[in-house]
Amino acid sequence: xxxxxxQSGLSRARRGVAPxxxxxxxxxxxxxxxxxxxxxFFWLLLPSVVLLVLIHGYPLIHAAVQATHDGNLLQTxxxxxxxxxxxxxxxxxxxxxxxxxxxxxxxxxxGSWLVGLGLxxxxxxxxxxxxxxxxxxxxxxxxxIVVSSTxxxxxxxxxxxxxxSLFRNLGLGTxxxxxxxxxxxxxxxxxxxxxxxxxxMMMISAxxxxxxxxxxxxxxxxxxxxxxxxxxxxxxxxxxxTYISWILMTIFCVNDFPTIYLLTGGGPVSATTSxxxxxxxxxxxxxxxxPGVAIAFLMTMTLVVISxxxxxxxxxxxxx
Amino acid sequence: xxAVLHAHPESGPALGVDAGKxxxxxSEAGQRGRWWRFxxxxxxxxxxxxxxxxxxxxxxxxxxNSTATGLTFENISNVFSKTLAxxxxxxxxxxxLATVIISVAVAAPAGYVLSRGRSKAVSGYSLLLFxxxxxxxxxxxxxxxxxxxxxGLVDNLMGLTIIYVGSTMTVATWMMAAYFDSIPISLxxxxxxxxxxxxxxxxxxxxxxxxxxxxSTAIFSFLLAWNDYLVAIVFLRSNEIFTLPMxxxxxxxxxxxxxxxxxxxxxxxxxxxxxxFATLNKYFSVGGIGGSLAGR
Numbered sequence: 001x002x003x004x005x006x007q008s009g010l011s012r013a014r015r016g017v018a019p020x021x022x023x024x025x026x027x028x029x030x031x032x033x034x035x036x037x038x039x040x041f042f043w044l045l046l047p048s049v050v051l052l053v054l055i056h057g058y059p060l061i062h063a064a065v066q067a068t069h070d071g072n073l074l075q076t077x078x079x080x081x082x083x084x085x086x087x088x089x090x091x092x093x094x095x096x097x098x099x100x101x102x103x104x105x106x107x108x109x110x111g112s113w114l115v116g117l118g119l120x121x122x123x124x125x126x127x128x129x130x131x132x133x134x135x136x137x138x139x140x141x142x143x144x145i146v147v148s149s150t151x152x153x154x155x156x157x158x159x160x161x162x163x164x165s166l167f168r169n170l171g172l173g174t175x176x177x178x179x180x181x182x183x184x185x186x187x188x189x190x191x192x193x194x195x196x197x198x199x200x201m202m203m204i205s206a207x208x209x210x211x212x213x214x215x216x217x218x219x220x221x222x223x224x225x226x227x228x229x230x231x232x233x234x235x236x237x238x239x240x241x242t243y244i245s246w247i248l249m250t251i252f253c254v255n256d257f258p259t260i261y262l263l264t265g266g267g268p269v270s271a272t273t274s275x276x277x278x279x280x281x282x283x284x285x286x287x288x289x290x291p292g293v294a295i296a297f298l299m300t301m302t303l304v305v306i307s308x309x310x311x312x313x314x315x316x317x318x319x320x
Numbered sequence: 321x322x323a324v325l326h327a328h329p330e331s332g333p334a335l336g337v338d339a340g341k342x343x344x345x346x347s348e349a350g351q352r353g354r355w356w357r358f359x360x361x362x363x364x365x366x367x368x369x370x371x372x373x374x375x376x377x378x379x380x381x382x383x384x385n386s387t388a389t390g391l392t393f394e395n396i397s398n399v400f401s402k403t404l405a406x407x408x409x410x411x412x413x414x415x416x417l418a419t420v421i422i423s424v425a426v427a428a429p430a431g432y433v434l435s436r437g438r439s440k441a442v443s444g445y446s447l448l449l450f451x452x453x454x455x456x457x458x459x460x461x462x463x464x465x466x467x468x469x470x471x472g473l474v475d476n477l478m479g480l481t482i483i484y485v486g487s488t489m490t491v492a493t494w495m496m497a498a499y500f501d502s503i504p505i506s507l508x509x510x511x512x513x514x515x516x517x518x519x520x521x522x523x524x525x526x527x528x529x530x531x532x533x534x535x536s537t538a539i540f541s542f543l544l545a546w547n548d549y550l551v552a553i554v555f556l557r558s559n560e561i562f563t564l565p566m567x568x569x570x571x572x573x574x575x576x577x578x579x580x581x582x583x584x585x586x587x588x589x590x591x592x593x594x595x596x597f598a599t600l601n602k603y604f605s606v607g608g609i610g611g612s613l614a615g616r
Contacts, residue, residue, distance in 0.1 A: 040518040041433045045445070048430035048489060055460060055486025056452040062463035073466060119364065127358045135601055136365050139372055142597045144547040146565040147586040150572055151371035154378070154579060162374070194368070255456040258549040262569070279458050284554065289462065296459040307454040311447055 060300070067294040072287055084294040093270065094295065097278040101254060104189055104274055108253035109246055111193035116200025121234075123201075124208055134205075141198035149262035152191055153178075181271035184264050188272045192259050196252065200245055207241035208234070247310050254303065275299050375590070378583035395584035405585060407560055408567035412546060413592075415477050415563055419484040419545035420538045423492045426485065427537060428530070431496025432522055436505070453490035460486075461554050468555070475557040483551050488541040495540060499533025500526060535603040539596060546593050564589045 067084055071077025088094050119137060123130055140148065156163050156177035168174045177187045211234070219229050235242075257276045260266065266273035266281065273281070275295060283292030379395055382388040399405050434446055464483060465474065473479030503526055511521040527534075549565045556566050568585050575581060597604070 037518050040522075041437055041442075044429035044519070044522070045433045047426045048493060049445075051426060051486050051489055052448070052452060055464070055483060055489075056455070058467070059460035059463035060455075062466070063459050066462065073462075073469075119361075122357050122361055122364075125354070125357065127354055127361060129358075130361075133361050133365055135598065137368060138597065138601070139594070140368060142543065142593050143372060143590045144565060144593065146547070146549055146568050147375060147590045148371055150568065150582060150586050151375045153572075154374060154583075155371060194371075251454045255454075255458075257458070258547075262549065276456055276458050279456075280550075283462055293459070293462055296456055296462070300455050300459045303454050303456070304451055307451050308447070311450045 063293050063297055063300070066289055067297045068290075070290050072289050073283075077290070080290070084290040085298070087291050088294045088298065093273070093278060094275075096270065097273045097275045100185065100272060101274040101276075103185070104192065104256075104260070105250055105253040107189040108192040108196060108256075109249045111189065112196035112200045112249060113242070113246065115193060115197040116202075117204050119197070119201045120204035120208055121230075123205065137201060138198045140194050141196070145195065145258040145262060148195065149191070149258070152187075152263060156187060178264055179268055181268055184268055184272050188260055188263055191263055192253065192256065195259060196249060199252075200249070203241055203245040204238055207238040211237045244314060247314070251303070251307070254299070372590075375583050375586050378579055379587040381580055383578070383580040395580045396588065399581055399584045399588065402581075403571055403585070404559055404562070404567065405588060408562050408564045409588060411477055411562065412564040412589075415481050415484065416542055416545040418481045419488060420541045422481070422485045423488045423541040424496075424534055424537055426489050427492035427496045428527065428534065429522070430489075430493045431498075432500050432526060434493060434497040435500035449490045449493055453487075457487060457550055461551065465554055474555055475561050476555075477561065477563075480551060480555055480563070481545075483555070484541075484545040484548065487551075488544050492537045492541055495537045496530075496533055499530055499536070502533075503529055532603045535600055539600055539604045542596055543593055 065076065068079060068081060069077045070080045070083070123134055123137075127133075155161055158164070159168075159174045159176065164174050164177065175183055178184050215233055216229055219233060224232065255276060256274070257280065260272055260274055261277055261280070264272045266277040270278075276299070279292050279295040279299070281292075282288050282295060286292075380391040380393070381395075382390075382392050383395055383398070386392065386394055388394055434442060460483075468474050468476075468479045471479075473482070507525050507529070508521045511525045512518070516524065547565070548563075549569070552563050552566045553569075556562055559570070562570065564585075568582075568589055571585055572582050
């Protein structure tokens with residue numbers, strides 16, 4: 001938590017002085033140190049650069065090649081230009097998956113944010129066993145998706161599972177949580193919110209911890225209501241951290257695979273197939289490498305554009 | 321957290337001479353609010369934890385063919401004797417620990433450069449890391465599958481580790497950089513004057529004071545590697561090379577009705593991250609992830 005609070009001041013300090021930068025050292029010494037610094041920096045960064053090229057750079061270029069060829073997992077095949085892309089862009093399955101991904105992301109980001117915000121506000125003041133609750137509430141995020149999806153399966157999958165039985169006993173009918181297309185989509189989104197809200201809670205708690213409490217005392221002396229205090233003080237003060245958490249969660253949701261795949265496998269009848277699940281199925285179940293990679297590549301290009309814009313925005317907002 | 325506790329009126333300082341009366345009123349209201357909040361949190365936590373409680377309860381409930389009564393460790397021992405659970409656990413531990421160690425070893429020096437360097441190249445690299453971490457792993461998985469197949473790294477724990485390190489290193493590098501930002505540069509300057517090299521002051525001065533940052537990064541890498549499913553499902557083929565996520569999933573698909581055994585396996589899988597988090601949670605802050613992103 002200390003990291004965020006000390007961030008801005010120290011990064012300002014950091015910009016002021018750097019190794020080999022302006023200081024009291026004599027000119028000659030400084031330039032020697034500066035040359036040594038660049039050399040050391042080069043070696044310190046090298047392993048990271050090598051990995052980035054191997055795990056991210058090379059595959060990206062290779063993916064571009066595959067997306068324009070008609071090969072399979074073993075051979076690259078012949079160059080077909082934009083054919084894979086036009087196949088993908090004209091297929092209804094792609095647009096259906098894109099639509100689901102959009103809804104999944106919107107509900108995932110704002111749902112988990114609202115739950116996380118509510119809990120962070122509740123846990124902010126002193127309550128008995130507050131620390132214990134904080135750790136317990138992080139469990140959905142810490143427990144592996146493979147485990148929690150199994151538990152959710154046990155709870156909702158068949159008409160005789162715990163929750164459908166509960167509905168039946170209450171006289172509400174027997175909802176088929178994973179068999180009905182609409183209900184399955186909702187279940188997957190609720191599951192995503194359940195998995196993600198602790199992340200939001202931690203982000204918001206960290207931001208709230210750095211808010212000076214005297215502001216509220218002053219506000220309540222001036223007669224500000226609870227709602228006014230929340231909307232005029234709390235929200236603006238956590239705005240930047242909220243913005244960053246939205247960005248990160250958007251990326252997490254768009255790229256999510258296990259949450260959806262392990263709970264529903266993308267079904268029923270592809271109702272919960274997101275773009276990542278579609279790409280996975282196209283490549284590894286239909287063995288259509290070209291179109292599958294083309295889907296992944298379209299996602300990649302969209303995310304590159306979005307992330308460059310957002311990165312600029314974050315930097316701009318942190319300078320202000 | 322202690323800083324925010326004062327936000328509540330009841331714990332505020334006395335406000336001048338006539339503060340006595342209104343303070344008492346506020347305090348009563350505050351007390352009621354406190355219990356209301358406690359009840360709300362208790363109820364929410366109980367609902368949220370249902371899937372996890374269910375998992376643990378089923379894991380210790382006697383199975384259909386069991387003679388045991390009450391809670392039992394039978395399922396856990398059965399799972400170890402009937403399945404390759406021990407092998408999967410070992411595979412997961414090896415892969416995860418290797419990922420954690422290599423990630424920190426790669427991210428710490430890179431994070432130091434990101435924290436202290438001021439050149440165009442350094443800020444360009446920072447942007448590159450941000451873009452790369454936002455890309456779907458599925459894009460790299462297919463080309464890497466082809467590349468690794470040629471090198472014998474498919475169905476191989478080393479291949480898996482390489483990809484995990486690659487996918488943790490971006491965020492791990494920021495987390496390290498954010499932590500290094502909080503270490504005053506005057507410490508390094510003092511060591512340079514004493515004749516220490518830049519590398520020497522990084523290892524002897526900066527790293528030595530970075531244990532919380534290193535632990536935080538290590539926990540992050542641990543969770544990512546331990547919980548991964550997408551890379552494992554693509555790259556692992558044979559039963560004895562499976563990591564726990566693949567093991568649990570394959571066992572679940574074959575024995576979907578044997579819930580007590582499935583949950584016993586699930587409990588074995590969730591125990592290590594829960595233990596790591598319970599013991600080290602004070603070092604971990606996702607705020608650090610956001611802060612590191614905003615700081616540069």
